[in-house]
Amino acid sequence: MADARTDEFIEYVQGGGPVEVDDWMPEQYRARAIKFIEMHGNSELMGVLPEREWILRAPTLQRKLALTAKVQDEVGHAQLIYRVVEDLGKPREESLRDLVSGKAKFHNVFHYETRTWGDVGVIAWLVDAAAIISQKALLKCSYAPYARIMKKICWEESFHILHGRDVILALVTGTDEQRELVQEAVNRWWGPLMQFHGTKIPPEDDPMVFWRIKSQGNEEARQQFLEGYVPQIWELGLTVPDPELRRRDDGVWEYTEPDWDELMSVVTGHGPRSAARLALRRRFLEQEGWVREAVLAA
Amino acid sequence: MTTVFEVFRQERKGQAFAHAGSVVAPTVEFAEAWAREQYGRRGESEALWLVPRDAVHPVTDWADEFDLKYRRVDGYSIKARLKEARERAGGTSAGAR
Numbered sequence: 001m002a003d004a005r006t007d008e009f010i011e012y013v014q015g016g017g018p019v020e021v022d023d024w025m026p027e028q029y030r031a032r033a034i035k036f037i038e039m040h041g042n043s044e045l046m047g048v049l050p051e052r053e054w055i056l057r058a059p060t061l062q063r064k065l066a067l068t069a070k071v072q073d074e075v076g077h078a079q080l081i082y083r084v085v086e087d088l089g090k091p092r093e094e095s096l097r098d099l100v101s102g103k104a105k106f107h108n109v110f111h112y113e114t115r116t117w118g119d120v121g122v123i124a125w126l127v128d129a130a131a132i133i134s135q136k137a138l139l140k141c142s143y144a145p146y147a148r149i150m151k152k153i154c155w156e157e158s159f160h161i162l163h164g165r166d167v168i169l170a171l172v173t174g175t176d177e178q179r180e181l182v183q184e185a186v187n188r189w190w191g192p193l194m195q196f197h198g199t200k201i202p203p204e205d206d207p208m209v210f211w212r213i214k215s216q217g218n219e220e221a222r223q224q225f226l227e228g229y230v231p232q233i234w235e236l237g238l239t240v241p242d243p244e245l246r247r248r249d250d251g252v253w254e255y256t257e258p259d260w261d262e263l264m265s266v267v268t269g270h271g272p273r274s275a276a277r278l279a280l281r282r283r284f285l286e287q288e289g290w291v292r293e294a295v296l297a298a
Numbered sequence: 299m300t301t302v303f304e305v306f307r308q309e310r311k312g313q314a315f316a317h318a319g320s321v322v323a324p325t326v327e328f329a330e331a332w333a334r335e336q337y338g339r340r341g342e343s344e345a346l347w348l349v350p351r352d353a354v355h356p357v358t359d360w361a362d363e364f365d366l367k368y369r370r371v372d373g374y375s376i377k378a379r380l381k382e383a384r385e386r387a388g389g390t391s392a393g394a395r
Contacts, residue, residue, distance in 0.1 A: 022356070076335065076336055079332075079336065080319055080336065083319065083320055083321065083322060086322065087302075087320070145319070148317070148318070148319065149318075149319050152318070152319070152337075155342075156340075295324060295328065296299075296300065296324055297324075298324040298325055298328065
């Protein structure tokens, strides 16, 4: 990493400079960018599965259509993102192969089961909220083609979050059983949500921040999530299953240390639904291979 | 055989087309179908341009051997001279004229 060209590049990106597809970049930067952006693409693609499981069981036609539209959006995001990864040098087929073989990772929250319609609401509301906080920060990513497509992605996500709040509001203004569905789902998802933004690695030690692929540290993102959403949870009369959770006078949120072992185990493919969801993805990849072949032969 | 098509998007009539992203497709017909889905299905675009990446001729080097900045606003720094001119005029304030 000691050559002058690399030093100049580091100074450039740390100073806010954007990198374009044909620009020279150090191999470490390219590798980091591919890994990070590819994981985002994988998460979009795997992230539709928890919701897909509820399309047939959605309570109304309107909810079914909204959920379907959301799934289409997320798959579209995956396509845009894999396109960016492809330009960085890793073909889409290779990304997909690494995904279904379990070599590549995707976000922890997509490894869990979607037990009830309450879970669908909490995913669309709080999981999407946590994701949008990271995505908004990525608008400043040093790799400019990625930052540009994040604009479109954030725009579509704003509809998703509203859809999620609407689902939750319908449930909490319904019967006691419906309200209970939401509370149980919040209880189930709180652990994974607190793990979502990652360990408390200081930004200055985070290689993704070093290359300004990420512009925000993990803890900063989690604090932003707590600040924005805990009051929203409380105002609906719901509780958060953490007795330590409180906002200090200086505005910092205190909470019980998230279970980092669980995070590590889940993202390495040992979550409750990891194997089943990867198997489904693998089956479709094989089953639809002929479509790709036919299109490419056109 | 696939081609990368750069997608340019016009948000409203009369606005400039701006680069939005790219699609990869075997033919322009497939590229159009995918670009419509990716960049226009919510009515967010007035029009799209699809351009094969190979057709884009980039120009990025801007030689300025003769220091031609006298043709631009940043070629003129009048602050110091203006201050001097005002002082020579006798320090009369604008309001006192």
